[in-house]
Amino acid sequence: MKSTSQQRAxxxxxxxxxxxxxxxxxxxxxxxxxxxxxRAACPDLPSGQVCTTPVNLLGLSVLPGALHPLLVTISTILTLAALLIVGVLADRSARPQWWLGALAWAGAVAASAMFFLVDTNWQLGSVLMIVANLCVGASQVIYDGILVRIAEPDDRDRVSSRGWALGYLGGGLLLAINLVMMTAYEPLGLSYGLAIRLSLLSAGVWWGLFTLIPVLGLRSLPPRAMGELEAREGVHTNPVRQLANTFADLRNYPQTLLFLAAYLFYNDGIQTVIGQSSLYAQSELAMSTQNVMITFLFTQFVAFGGALLFGRLAGRLGAKRTVLIGIAIWFGVVAVAFVLPAGVFGALLALGGAIGLVMGGTQALSRSLYSQLVPKGREAEYFSFYQAMERGTSWLGTLSFALVFQLSHSYRWAIIVLVLFFLVGGLLLARVNMRKGILQAGNELPRVW
Incomplete structure (x- = not known):
């Protein structure tokens, strides 16, 4: 029986x-x-108009409206190798929780420094965003890999879902505090811009402070299992060589590779919807920042219940079937978003509720589903592939979103292209043979798969 105190931490x-x-x-x-x-490209732009004067990003002419999704794409490409190396090194470490802490605190510093984004200094924001995204992605590799050490196969759906649920609760709580600050900024003696910057600062500080709990609470992790490759070649394998071996080794686990291909598509769709929905709501649907924040706050708390609900559903139907149900709902969400009328707050709120219902469940169960397909002793290393496609680091979806906007000047056409990601991802996931994949990885079959 794994330690419940470590699970709580x-x-x-x-x-x-x-x-x-x-x-x-x-x-x-x-x-x-x-x-x-x-503001930098079109200082005299009338309200409600699209800026068609590009900014220069690494020699590329990019419309301001396409800058953010393109930066997410670039951050993924730049951090992919780093995530894979982190996975290798964490698997070789007896104290992965310290890797978790170091990466989280570096990201928290970058996130806190966003307080200094003022005037037209979008270049500083671009650098800080890339650093913070790298750190949240790399730390998540360590975090996901630890799941295998602290939860038995039959417990992972439950433990993973509770982690996601608590995350939505925490994210929603801070968002509520920031909503109050950005709504009542005048009585608080703040300007609107300062309220935004203080909200950015609060997220970085929150991230850094609460990371102390898992770092300290996971000090006595159970030893990891030794993988077959490591047993054959010894524990002093060069990290770069081990990484190369991981790429080659994936061919021995075709179901794991098929799952990663499926996850690449449907999770890129999820991440692009989540990451660009605020931009879509404000720029395409003409919603105020306050209404967008209220919608996201509602979504967060629905997601808390949705993650727990999907965890229970997986106990009856299996994680794979439950995730497929979630993907079908995501497909419908994107289709509805395409025709959503501008300025109708109630419609946006209803769509936010539908997103919240499936957001936590599909992501939490995907994590536990993948953990069953990972070879023993190489958890963080294999989760680095998974995390390269995980939240905040997807790139195919954001690249498609940015390119379609660049060509059409419309976020509606940019959002509708994402239905292809859910369609392809769902079809690939349906082909994954979980029983065969779990046994190929040398893992114990859970009661329901």
Whole structure:
């Protein structure tokens, strides 16, 4: 029986990093960075007009409206190798919780430094966003890999779902505090811009402080299992060589590879919807920042219940069937978003509720589903592949979103292209043979798979 105290400590990293993911990456940074870039490129732009004067990003002419999704794409490409190396090194470490802490605190510093984004300084925001995204992604590799050490196969759906649920609760709580500050900024003696910057600062501080709980609570992790490759070649395998071996080794686990291909598509769809929804709501649907924050706050608390509900449903139907149900709902969400009328807050709120219902459940169960397909002793290493496609680091979806906007000047056409990601991802996931994959990885079959 794994330690429940360690499971409780592990949950808190979802609570910690969700502050950045929710307040900064999902709600505030996209529209705020877009407005700063727009101010730099089109200082006299009338309200409600699209800026068609590009800014220069690494030699590329990019419309301000496409800057944020393109930066997410670039951050993924730049951090992919780093995530894979982190996975290798964490698997070789007896204290992965310290890796978790170091990466989280570096990201928290970058997130807190977003307080200094003022005027037209979109370049600083771009650098800080890339650093923070790298750190949240790399730390999540360590965090996901620890799940295998602290939960038995039959417990992982439950433990993973509770972590996601607590994350949505924590992210929602800070978002509520920031909503109050950004709504009542005048009685608080603040300008609106300062209220936004203080919200960005609060997310970084929250991330850093609450990371102390998992780092300290996971000090006595059970030893990891030794993988077959490591047993053959010894524990002193060079990390770069081990990484190369991982790529080659994936061919021995075709079901794991098929799952990763499926996850690449449907999770990129999920992440793009989550990451660009604030930009879509404000720029395409003409919603105020306050109404967008209220919608996200509602979504967060629905997601808390949705993650727990999906965890229970997986206990009856199996995680794979439950995730497929979630993907079908995501498909419908994107289709409805395409025809959603501008300025109708009630419609946006209803769509936010539908997103919240499936958001936590599909992501939590995907994590536990994948953990069953990972070879023993190489958890963080294999989760680095998974995390490269995980929240805040998806790139195919954001690249498609940015390119379609660049060509059409319309976020509606940019959002509707995402139905392809859910369609392809769902079809690939349906082909994954979980029983065969679990046994190929040398893992114990759970009661329901």
């Amino acid at each position: 592990w949950y808190w990293y979802d609570w910690a990093n969700s502050a950045y993911v929710t307040t900064t990456a999902t709600v505030i940074l996209g529209p705020y960075l877009t407005s700063i870039a727009t």
